[in-house]
């Protein structure tokens with residue numbers, strides 16, 4: 114809690130640590146009223162530091178210091194200084210042993226950083242700076258120590274005691290207590306430390322590595338969840354195999370553990386050998402988890418596992434380098450998911466997230482480079498830019514080098530930096546050294562914020578048979594950064610003939626046209642390039658930025674004719690989908706603010722009719738193509754958006770298509786129903802998606818047959834995807850009686866399952882029918898709502914402000930005032946969550962004036978709250994001052 118301005122930390126001020134810690138010996142005494150932490154550090158002066166007489170400086174936050182001794186001699190109060198967030202000991206020898214005892218109160222820790230309690234168990238979250246809430250330590254990732262951890266607790270309440278590494282000793286103590294000692298042979302930064310103590314059941318399996326070692330795999334959950342670990346375990350084994358095959362990375366310890374925890378600020382955490390997960394990212398059963406949840410679990414299990422190499426064996430020098438581990442690991446998990454399912458669909462999902470949310474972040478007041486230059490509170494920098502744009506940057510290196518040189522580069526990176534804490538620049542350097550390519554200009558992707566805009570124009574010379582494409586790039590200004598340089602952009606493209614044939618791309622007039630490829634990756638490095646394509650007998654239709662080959666905006670004056678053509682002819686599945694999105698965006702934009710009876714482009718309806726009848730194209734792609742662009746995306750694309758008008762226009766288009774294609778939707782529903790039991794395969798996931806899309810559309814037009822199908826499906830579904838699909842359709846319809854019956858029935862059935870209750874909250878808070886403000890307030894008073902549980906907070910407040918856009922942006926400003934109230938309330942108990950919830954308000958400058966003035970005043974009200982946390986302070990001040 115603070116009253117004055119938090120400090121800004123600058124990358125330029127980085128200094129190597131003055132002291133290193135070789136070993137860290139920990140003993141935890143866990144009690145119901147607190148925990149005593151005994152630590153012994155072997156410290157020595159860092160030979161690489163020029164600060165030869167620097168005092169030993171240890172970070173600490175909310176600790177009660179009970180004892181401190183240097184080389185066995187207890188220090189008196191005058192021998193050290195306690196600054197409130199640091200313990201400073203001057204005049205220390207070259208090397209020494211420091212013993213510290215602290216007392217902490219995990220049972221009162223609502224911030225969920227450091228050691229805390231969740232559903233009766235003790236657990237930790239140390240990334241980024243949580244370890245300092247446990248004991249005094251140089252809490253920075255370039256200080257790596259070998260840990261030995263002894264945990265003592267009551268044996269009946271906490272039979273399971275876990276930490277990083279291998280168990281080396283255990284036994285009983287007096288008073289019904291017991292202990293287990295763990296040893297982690299790999300030096301690690303403090304942010305990877307973990308401890309768990311609780312009454313948990315373990316699910317076990319084994320994995321035999323490529324070199325023939327048997328790894329003991331364990332997932333720990335509360336007893337009631339024992340049957341929900343199968344999918345996470347299978348995902349883990351697939352990840353371990355994939356990392357061996359694709360990156361040559363073998364697991365290094367003899368045991369790998371995952372623990373599910375209900376109260377968790379993020380998705381999951383890659384602590385060495387002991388990953389801790391938000392329960393919603395591990396637990397799944399056919400009856401309780403949707404297909405989306407199954408896919409999310411597989412991706413997150415893979416992500417955390419992959420961190421063992423990209424993050425743990427090679428870690429970050431400082432938090433400005435966060436994308437070193439996060440961008441690379443997201444790239445790795447995304448490729449893994451593509452390999453496990455449909456690559457085109459995975460690419461569409463990644464691009465959608467990027468274009469909807471990351472582009473918005475990059476255009477807002479918190480815009481920052483993939484490698485930021487400064488921050489106030491590091492927790493605010495676990496962003497879409499660091500994760501998703503960071504992954505796109507790695508993907509572009511992969512595209513520029515090709516798969517073989519990229520693999521050579523990653524091998525060199527892991528070999529060269531194993532056991533080190535390094536920078537994004539070290540990563541790029543390894544890629545350069547292995548490939549011989551110069552990535553000097555490419556490095557701007559790490560330094561410049563903002564989404565580059567490519568403006569494309571073309572002309573065709575029928576006499577010469579030459580097609581000329583001009584591509585201009587510009588990188589927009591962002592807070593604190595102007596006049597940016599052109600970036601190195603891989604731009605994949607193809608050209609299509611009138612019949613939909615892929616034309617050869619002949620860049621040199623003298624070349625033999627027959628041997629030219631039909632897809633190329635052009636490399637853009639200047640502000641403007643003109644490319645000439647020879648030997649073309651007709652004006653081609655360009656297929657630009659295939660596979661979304663760079664995280665940029667492309668502007669080209671497509672005609673609707675061309676978009677319809679690309680939708681059915683582009684050999685690149687991603688661009689087929691993209692053409693459909695562009696067409697739908699154009700049609701929706703053209704009726705924003707138009708009268709009710711404005712005509713709607715018949716070619717869009719016909720394109721959807723074709724899709725609904727298409728049984729040849731990959732059905733997973735068809736399912737994606739049938740989704741209209743989201744309101745959030747339409748808002749992102751608009752300048753000065755009027756949210757209510759965009760909402761109405763999108764709804765109007767949706768209803769028009771559904772009304773025109775009513776019979777096709779019914780047929781699509783039936784074609785994709787029945788036949789075969791429940792499976793998690795791309796084919797059956799696509800079938801469920803098509804069926805539930807058809808149902809949703811039918812209920813948007815209050816179709817009675819649709820309503821009966823939804824009620825029946827809701828009652829008879831044997832899996833959560835279908836039950837939730839039917840519930841969502843009913844909730845978004847005008848059938849009020851069916852809606853409340855289904856909601857009540859669903860709650861009755863699943864009230865004991867927190868992950869399902871979270872879905873029940875979300876389906877209401879995302880709906881413009883069931884999620885208007887009075888209903889949202891009622892959800893906060895519901896007995897299942899819990900102000901201490903981040904998942905519940907996100908599923909009501911986060912979903913309302915982030916997904917129920919028409920309700921949140923109610924022109925009376927009530928949505929903004931509501932969000933400001935909740936942020937102020939949460940700022941005291943959980944600042945990380947509070948700071949994330951503010952995000953929608955921070956975009957105030959983008960909106961039409963009536964909205965933006967009220968958003969601005971809600972933000973100012975948050976700013977004026979007494980004792981604002983550093984987390985919320987940074988976000989609110991940066992958005993007010995931008």
Ligand code: TRP
Pocket residue numbers: 238240241378379380381382383416417439492495
């Ligand atoms: N390193 C984690 C991941 O991406 C992120 C994370 C988990 C985290 N919990 C956190 C970040 C708490 C900040 C605070 O896999």
Ligand code: ZN
Pocket residue numbers: 416420438439442
């Ligand atoms: Zn991560």
